[in-house]
Amino acid sequence: MSRIGKLPIAVPAGVDVTIDGRTVVVKGPKGTLTHTVVAPIDIAKGEDGVLNVTRPNDERQSKALHGLSRTLVANMITGVTQGYVKKLEISGVGYRVIAKGSNLEFSLGYSHPILVEAPEGITFKVETPTRFSVEGIDNQKVGEVAAKIRKLRKPDPYKAKGVKYEGEVIRRKVGKAGK
Structure with missing residues (x-):
């Protein structure tokens, strides 16, 4: 069994x-x-x-x-x-998040800001311009929304710039050696 x-x-x-x-x-x-x-x-x-x-x-x-x-x-x-919470962090120069009502607006190094709308049953909380959380009662939906936000700018392995989960360890790569 x-x-x-x-x-x-x-x-x-x-x-x-x-x-x-x-x-x-x-x-x-x-x-x-x-x-x-x-x-x-x-x-x-x-x-x-x-x-x-x-x-x-x-x-x-x-x-x-x-x-x-x-x-x-x-x-x-x-x-x-109890509900479910996924906390995310943003690292990188000029990368930030702003709460616009129930939605989030991201500045992630693109030429335009990215607006993420909160699906039904999901709420966003912005703690600082580089830390925010996704909250809701459906575990699958919370994880899915957090993964979609992380996918907007995955952390790169060279400088670890991007959106990552709180406590996530990014394997760093060594850049090419200069002459």
Whole structure:
């Protein structure tokens, strides 16, 4: 049995989980998330406010989907209670970010500023002109938006200029030797 999939999911107080066929709806203090569970996997509410994820057989695909489904539902519960945050940093001369309402405007060395609009369910917080964060209740959406912003100007390996995740280590390369 999947080691992750067989673990029960604890539902904290203040979180309401509704299971309707294959659809799981999680409501909490920060919002509501919905997920449709893939066919061979079943989710059932147990006693003491615990969710159990089961699979019908030991086929390879069922084993893979078992742990995945359990983790996705657990992430939904974490999202509606605590939320998710990805912090990013900008390094480079003249590189900066400005909050424009709910959107972000980046100056990343191009001839024009880049405007990034906040998708539904995502908020941006600018701490300094070189540090900001992406916040939301959906882990996948937060990571996707952060990755798209990082892709605007990836850190180069020679001077490490660009947008990077907080704590990310950029492998530096040595420049060519002069004469």
